[in-house]
Amino acid sequence: MNLFVPIIVIGVLVLITVLLMITDQLIGGDDKRTVTINDEQVIDVTETDTLLNTLSKEHIYLPSACGGKATCGACKFRLIEGGPEEPLPTETPLLSPEEQANNVRLSCQTKVRSSMKIEVLRELLTAKEYRAKVEKIEDLTYDIKLVRLKLLEPDTMDFKPGQYAQIRVPGLEIERAYSIASNPKDKHHIEFIIRLVPGGKATTFVFKALENNDDIIITGPYGDFFLQEESDRPIICIAGGSGKAPIRSILSVLKDAGMPRKVYYFFGARTQEDLFMTDEFRALEEEFDNFKYIPALSHADDDHEWQGEKGLVTDVVMRYFDDLSNYEAYLCGSPGMIDACISCLGGANLHDEFIYFDKFS
Ligand SMILES: Cc1cc2nc3c(=O)[nH]c(=O)nc-3n(C[C@H](O)[C@H](O)[C@H](O)COP(=O)(O)OP(=O)(O)OC[C@H]3O[C@@H](n4cnc5c(N)ncnc54)[C@H](O)[C@@H]3O)c2cc1C
Ligand code: FES
Known part of the structure; x- marks a missing residue:
C-alpha cells in the first residue's frame, strides 16, 4: 500500500477538524x-x-x-x-x-x-416559575374545562385581573398562555378556563392526561391586559369561548369594589351548548344594577327555546349602543373576533387608547 494514502487521509481529517473549529468559533462556539x-x-x-x-x-x-x-x-x-x-x-x-x-x-x-x-x-423581570398542584378539573362545556391549581412553591402569586400565566407541558417542555380566571385576592390559587383545540399539544395534555393532584409547572404573571383600576369610565366587555377567563377575574375585582362602574358584558357563543357559568353572571346581575350580562348566540336561528340575543356578538353590541365615546372596552378571544370588535367599537367612537384586548392566538 502506498504509504502516502493514510498520511493524506489523516491530513484531510485534521484540516476538516480545524475548519470545523474555526467555523464553530465564528458562528457561535465561543465559550466565553x-x-x-x-x-x-x-x-x-x-x-x-x-x-x-x-x-x-x-x-x-x-x-x-x-x-x-x-x-x-x-x-x-x-x-x-x-x-x-x-x-x-x-x-x-x-x-x-x-x-x-x-x-x-x-x-x-x-x-x-x-x-x-x-x-x-x-x-x-418579575415573572417567576411556580410549582402547583391540580386541585380541581371541571367540565364547563363539551370542550371547555375549568382547572384550579393550588400554588405550592412559591405558594402565592401577585397578579393583576386580566393577566395570564403559562402552563408548561411535561415531556414536551413547551409552554402555552392561559388567562387567569380567578380573583387576585386569593393569592394561593389560580384558575384557568381552557378550551380544547383538536390536535393541540397543550390542550390535549390538559384534556387527556392532566388529573387531580398532579403537580405542574407554570410561569407568570404576564401581560399588559388588565383592569384599569384608576379609571371611572363605564366598561364594555366582549368575550367568546374561553375568553371568559380574564373577564371573570376582572369582574371579581369590580364585584369586591361594589361594582362602582357601569359594566356591560357581552358573551359570544355559537349555541346554548357553548354557554357556561351563566348562573354566576346572572347572580351578579341580581346583586348589582350596574352590571348587565348579555350572552349572544350566533347559531340559534332554529333554537325556539332561546329567548336571548341572536347574531354575531359585534352586531348585538351595536344594537345596544350608538355612541361609546366615554367607554372603556376589554376584549378577549380569537384574533378574528377581536379585530371585528375593534372596528365596530371604533365606529361607535370608542377611542383606541381605551380598548384593551388579549388575542388568544
Ligand atoms: C395571552 C393569551 C392568553 C390565552 N388565554 C387562553 C385561555 O384563557 N384559555 C384558552 O383556552 N386558551 C388561551 N389562549 C390560547 C392558548 O395559549 C393556546 O394557544 C391554545 O390553548 C392552543 O394550544 P395547544 O398547544 O393545544 O395548540 P397548538 O399545538 O399550539 O396548536 C395546534 C393547532 O391549532 C391551531 N390553534 C392554536 N390555538 C388555537 C385556537 N385558540 N383556536 C383554534 N386553533 C388554534 C394552531 O395554529 C395549530 O395549527 C391564550 C393565548 C394567549 C396568547
Ligand atoms: S414567544 Fe416569541 S413570538 Fe411568541
Whole structure:
C-alpha cells in the first residue's frame, strides 16, 4: 500500500477538524459568551440556544405566549450591542417600523451566538416559575374545562385581573398562555378556563392526561391586559369561548369594589351548548344594577327555546349602543373576533387608547 494514502487521509481529517473549529468559533462556539441585561445583570452562556431559553435557564421568564412559534410577539427585547445584525424574516412581521429602527427583536428567534447587551422592560423581570398542584378539573362545556391549581412553591402569586400565566407541558417542555380566571385576592390559587383545540399539544395534555393532584409547572404573571383600576369610565366587555377567563377575574375585582362602574358584558357563543357559568353572571346581575350580562348566540336561528340575543356578538353590541365615546372596552378571544370588535367599537367612537384586548392566538 502506498504509504502516502493514510498520511493524506489523516491530513484531510485534521484540516476538516480545524475548519470545523474555526467555523464553530465564528458562528457561535465561543465559550466565553455573556448576556448583559439592562446594564445590571450579566449571565454566562456556554450553549447556543435562543435568548428566550437562555434567560429561562437563568430563571428570567420572558412572556412567550405562543411557545416560541413567532406568532405572539410577547417575547420582545431591545438589542443594545452584539448579537445578530438584522432581525430574521420570522421576526419582522411582528415588529413595527419603529421597533425595527430601535433594534427591538424577538427573544425566541434570536440565537445567542456571541456576547450581547440587551434591554428588557423591568416589569417583565418579575415573572417567576411556580410549582402547583391540580386541585380541581371541571367540565364547563363539551370542550371547555375549568382547572384550579393550588400554588405550592412559591405558594402565592401577585397578579393583576386580566393577566395570564403559562402552563408548561411535561415531556414536551413547551409552554402555552392561559388567562387567569380567578380573583387576585386569593393569592394561593389560580384558575384557568381552557378550551380544547383538536390536535393541540397543550390542550390535549390538559384534556387527556392532566388529573387531580398532579403537580405542574407554570410561569407568570404576564401581560399588559388588565383592569384599569384608576379609571371611572363605564366598561364594555366582549368575550367568546374561553375568553371568559380574564373577564371573570376582572369582574371579581369590580364585584369586591361594589361594582362602582357601569359594566356591560357581552358573551359570544355559537349555541346554548357553548354557554357556561351563566348562573354566576346572572347572580351578579341580581346583586348589582350596574352590571348587565348579555350572552349572544350566533347559531340559534332554529333554537325556539332561546329567548336571548341572536347574531354575531359585534352586531348585538351595536344594537345596544350608538355612541361609546366615554367607554372603556376589554376584549378577549380569537384574533378574528377581536379585530371585528375593534372596528365596530371604533365606529361607535370608542377611542383606541381605551380598548384593551388579549388575542388568544
Ligand atoms: C395571552 C393569551 C392568553 C390565552 N388565554 C387562553 C385561555 O384563557 N384559555 C384558552 O383556552 N386558551 C388561551 N389562549 C390560547 C392558548 O395559549 C393556546 O394557544 C391554545 O390553548 C392552543 O394550544 P395547544 O398547544 O393545544 O395548540 P397548538 O399545538 O399550539 O396548536 C395546534 C393547532 O391549532 C391551531 N390553534 C392554536 N390555538 C388555537 C385556537 N385558540 N383556536 C383554534 N386553533 C388554534 C394552531 O395554529 C395549530 O395549527 C391564550 C393565548 C394567549 C396568547
Ligand atoms: S414567544 Fe411568541 S413570538 Fe416569541
